Amino acid sequence: MEYAVIGSGAIGTAIASQFARTEIEVAVATSKGPDAVAPLRERLGEKVVPAEVSEALAADVVILAVPFEAVQGLVSAIPDWNRRIIVDATNAIDYTDFSPADLGGRASSDLVAEWAVNARVVKAFGNTWAKVLARDPGESKEGRRVAFISGNEADANARISALATQFGFEPIDLGRNDAGGLLHSFGGPLTGHSLISQPIAGNTPPEMDLAGSQ
DSSP states (O other), X not given: OOEEEEOOSHHHHHHHHHHHHTTOOEEEEOXXXXXXXXXXXXXXXXXXXXXXXXXXXXXXXXXXXXXXXXXXXXXXXXSOOTTOEEEEOOOXXXXXXXXXXXXXXXXXXXXXXHHSTTOEEEEESOSSOHHHHTSOTTOSTTOEEXXXXXXXXXXXXXXXXXXXXXXXXXXXXXXXXXXXXXXXXXXXXXXXXXXXXXXXXXXXOGGGOEEEEO
């Protein structure tokens, strides 16, 4: 199994819809079991494959779309991730006032990397609202919607950037999680926006083509 999404809430459903729209098969799992994912398959199509959480955890690329407080228990169930990729689409939130959780200044994805032994962790697909994430990223006549990527290993970032490109996004690699990753983690300056990359004349790098938010 190449791709799996764990979580079928708003973000998990939005990500699954991108797989379905682009005809890429993805397993989707939830703690409630495969039957709970069946309505999502009926709505999005046969590319969404209901799975057990244990099956989803064995995929080459595992996308986490669960509450952050559930992540440690999930990823530590695997004793060795054997260099497989985890995409952290979660948000570390203090629900008492809906503020960023106090992680001592650390990026949440770096905590995920500590809990997931020998995994390559990439932060992606969690910086915007689910209803925006679910849209066709190329629907705007002005350009393509941006997807921010960060991670500590360039090859893993490139793999997820390529997936974002397949979805139709304009990926922008922000570098390491403890630097650029903080920019698009919950509460960071790049969260809550829908940014469009516009093609312009000349050789301006894509990261300089940000037109603003929609």
